[in-house]
Amino acid sequence: MKKLTCHCGAVEAEINISNKLEKVLRCNCSICKRKGSIMSIVKNEDFKITKGEDxxxxxxxxxxxxKHYFCSVCGIYTHHHPRINPALTGFNVGCLENIDTFKLEDVGLADGQNHPLDKK
Ligand SMILES: [Zn+2]
Structure with missing residues (x-):
């Protein structure tokens, strides 16, 4: 179980993952390139907002x-439900305790600029 917190602490979530993140990635779509965060993904049932849902x-x-969620107090992106599969929750790895996103290896790239659902 890992705890996710926004910057100001208004929003907290619990993520049902072991210490090792399975897949970490960045995305080059129009919103992610502006956020610049490193994300990982779990099933919706493994992600629970425990504080500050409002x-x-x-x-x-x-x-x-x-659905892209962010803390209305500090503005930090916490999590989202991707278009490709709303049953999944992507979350901001930078919001996790005890993880240095600058030391992560194998950060993949999601090619959101060429979203699969936009292909004809
Ligand atoms: Zn906040």
Whole structure:
């Protein structure tokens, strides 16, 4: 179990993962390239907001399928449900305790700029 916190501490979540993150990635889509965060992903049932659900703001754009959440107090991206599979939760690895995102190896790239659902 890992704890996720936004910067100001208004929002907290528990993520059901072991100490080793399975997959970490960045994404080059229009919103992720602006956030610049490193993300990992779990099933929705493995991600629980434990504090400050009412402090979360939701941002949606384009097809409005994906849900991008951020703390309305400090502005930090906490998690999102991706368009490709809303049953999954992507989360901000930089919000986890005891993980130095600058020391992570094998940070993959999700090619969100060429989203699979946009291909004809
Ligand atoms: Zn906050």
């Amino acid at each position: 402090k979360l703001s939701l941002y949606q754009f384009y097809t409005k399928v994906a």
